[in-house]
Each structure stands twice: as C-alpha cells, then as structure tokens.
Amino acid sequence: MKKMRVAVLISGRGSNMEALIEACRDKEYPAGIVLVISSRPGAKGLEYAKRAGIRTEVVNHTEFESRDAFEEAIHTILKETKVELVCLAGFMRVLNPSFVNRWRDRILNIHPSLLPAFKGLHTHERVLDAGVRFTGCTVHIVRPEMDDGPIIIQAVVPITPKDTPGALAAKVLEFEHKIYPEALSMMAQGRARVSGNLVYVKGKKIKAKGLINPPF
C-alpha cells in the first residue's frame, strides 16, 4: 500500500507526534511519518523521532530574520522530502497566510478545546474560569487565523468540580492521542474531504467519538 507522506511540526514534548508515529507503524495505516521538524533545538520530541528512524530537522525560528524566511526554510525541507501533508503537533509558531495557502487543505492541527471555543494559549485555565461543563479537543484543517479551520474530529471531555488545569490537560491529552491518528487516517484515505469551511466524512463511522455523558 502506498502511504501518504506526512511531516510533523513540533516545538516541545511531542506526545501527539508520538501517537502519530505509533499509529503509522501499522502496515494497514494509510500514512507514514517521513519527517519531523522542530522550531526548537531542544524539543523533547526530536529524540523519540530519531529513535524511530525518522528524518529530523531543526528550523530554529530565532535564527531567521523574518517569519517569511523561517517558513521558506520549512517549505524547502517539506518539498525536498516530498511531503504531502503536514501535521502541527504542539508547534508554537504562528504561520503566515502565504505558507498556509501554499499548503491549503494539507495542514492539520490539534487544539485542546472544543473549537471554535477557547482558541489560543492557557486553554484549560480559561475553560475552568468560564465554568463550562464540557471541554475536549479538536483536529482541524489549518486556515490563516489561529486555531481556525474546518473541523475533522472532536472528542468531548466532561469537567468535574475537582478538575485543575493540569488534571484537565492530562484528561484531554488522552483523547488528543486518539483523535489525531484517526483524523490523519481519515484524511489520508480520502474518507474526510474538505469543502469550503466544512469537512465531509464518508464511509466508516468515526471510532474515537469520545462523547461521554456526565454521571449526574
């Protein structure tokens, strides 16, 4: 089977990258991670990717004089490696519209909230401050606005009175690791297709639904 060639862009821990790498080990899985790029030299995820035998590159944003130059360097490596789809996984740089449009419908991102609510950083603190009863995570197609774009999969996580930002982050992360590989698989197989602002899913039911009703 010809697997879709995928790059993962990280800046830190890389646990979502790990989940994607692990999913790709299955020979039936329709995508393969051929490249990991980190915007930070010390990113923990780089070690894991190297051990998995994946090409790793550091494109350190502090070494470029403009965001355009930084993105051009990333674009060149992606092209060189014949990458077909890009997964952002804890990648802490905002991408210019020119980059996003060059890769239109071919960049995915994961965000730890039920988008379009709670875009941006410190998500779990803001979720708790807002007193919402449910949170979750979203895999979406990247558009030029931050944390914006057609939604591929979401998982819902109920909030309990005991939740702290850290506890919530850990609960949500477990679901992130389920929905990201599922979303990538749907895209690579062509089961999910983007049309305008929406993603249409055909065929098999989504496995990682993650909708849990609260016990009260």
Ligand code: GRF
């Ligand atoms: C995840 O919570 C992801 O949703 C967000 O940043 C975090 C990255 O974690 N965009 P990791 O680097 O994948 O472990």
